[in-house]
Amino acid sequence: MSRINLGDWLAKDSEARLASVILDVASACVEISRLVRGGALSGALGEAGAVNVQGETQKKLDVLSNEICKARLGANAAIAAIASEEEDHAVGFERPDAPFLVAFDPLDGSSNIDVNVTIGTIFSVLPHRGGEAGDDAFLQPGRNQLASGYVSYGPQTCLMLALGGKTLQFTLDPATETFILTHERIVMPGGTPMIGANLSNLARWATPISEAARACLDGGTHNQRWVGSMVADIHRMLHQGGVFLYPGQVDKPNGKLRLLYECNPIALLVANAGGASFFGARRVLEIEPETLHQRIGFASGDPELLTLLRVTA
Numbered sequence: 001m002s003r004i005n006l007g008d009w010l011a012k013d014s015e016a017r018l019a020s021v022i023l024d025v026a027s028a029c030v031e032i033s034r035l036v037r038g039g040a041l042s043g044a045l046g047e048a049g050a051v052n053v054q055g056e057t058q059k060k061l062d063v064l065s066n067e068i069c070k071a072r073l074g075a076n077a078a079i080a081a082i083a084s085e086e087e088d089h090a091v092g093f094e095r096p097d098a099p100f101l102v103a104f105d106p107l108d109g110s111s112n113i114d115v116n117v118t119i120g121t122i123f124s125v126l127p128h129r130g131g132e133a134g135d136d137a138f139l140q141p142g143r144n145q146l147a148s149g150y151v152s153y154g155p156q157t158c159l160m161l162a163l164g165g166k167t168l169q170f171t172l173d174p175a176t177e178t179f180i181l182t183h184e185r186i187v188m189p190g191g192t193p194m195i196g197a198n199l200s201n202l203a204r205w206a207t208p209i210s211e212a213a214r215a216c217l218d219g220g221t222h223n224q225r226w227v228g229s230m231v232a233d234i235h236r237m238l239h240q241g242g243v244f245l246y247p248g249q250v251d252k253p254n255g256k257l258r259l260l261y262e263c264n265p266i267a268l269l270v271a272n273a274g275g276a277s278f279f280g281a282r283r284v285l286e287i288e289p290e291t292l293h294q295r296i297g298f299a300s301g302d303p304e305l306l307t308l309l310r311v312t313a
């Protein structure tokens, strides 16, 4: 079998500076994957003893992954600024002419770090229109994304990349620590009766989605899965179909997940694979963000099942 690695694949027809950004994200993720694999031996488990801007207790790996991504991307002359779940504000690099901004969730699925369950890194590349790159520069709708993706650190380490209208998968070769193209085009299968959701929240979801989901599950027509790491739940959905739900709730109308560095990058991967993503009646990729750490309710996946679940009603 002929093997093509991420660098060679990008060199074929991607713009060189955008390719360099994707390669730097990938190499930061290789570094993070070493810490993940080492677990307690890497000193990467446990609490960091701090709280982030969203009021969440940071784990050591949240902080370490953020530092790795920030250092790696900060060294790329094509990046004007980064925004991260773990940074209060955008971090600019004083490069007014640099063409790209990168928003990321350095470590997704923090509650699973210490229990050896799949976690990940999510990223979104946006155009930078010049000038100072503060928070406002990142307030662009998801349809503007030039590329997005995630790396999942599970039994395999996989890079899912949305680029040029396609979603592709690269798998990390542990021997060479390079990402090898393993899936040229991901297409979500339709008709899978699978709901990925934390059902402990079901009673607080807005109607009619709570009633529609309850009918599917109580009626025995649909199955349910929930890892609690978005990358892992989305990875299953991209390969096997179904939907992922973290909708708004009576007590949290804007849900939990962050628009700029969680929902938008995933929404582009899902769109390229034939799915759709909504916050109520709004298409996620069309939402004009108002703040850097804005949360939205998120329903994503098989369009037919989203309709059955009445997510846009």
Ligand SMILES: O=P(O)(O)OC[C@H]1O[C@](O)(COP(=O)(O)O)[C@@H](O)[C@@H]1O
Pocket (backbone or CB within 6 Å): 056, 085, 105, 107, 108, 109, 110, 111, 198, 228, 229, 230, 231, 246, 256
């Ligand atoms: O614990 P809950 O409420 O089910 O939430 C799980 C969701 O929260 C997240 O862990 C949030 O991401 P972070 O770990 O980056 O904060 C998602 O990955 C996941 O889908």
Ligand SMILES: [Mg+2]
Pocket (backbone or CB within 6 Å): 105, 107, 108, 109, 230, 262
């Ligand atoms: Mg996350």
Ligand SMILES: [Mg+2]
Pocket (backbone or CB within 6 Å): 062, 085, 105, 106, 107, 108, 109, 110
């Ligand atoms: Mg995170």
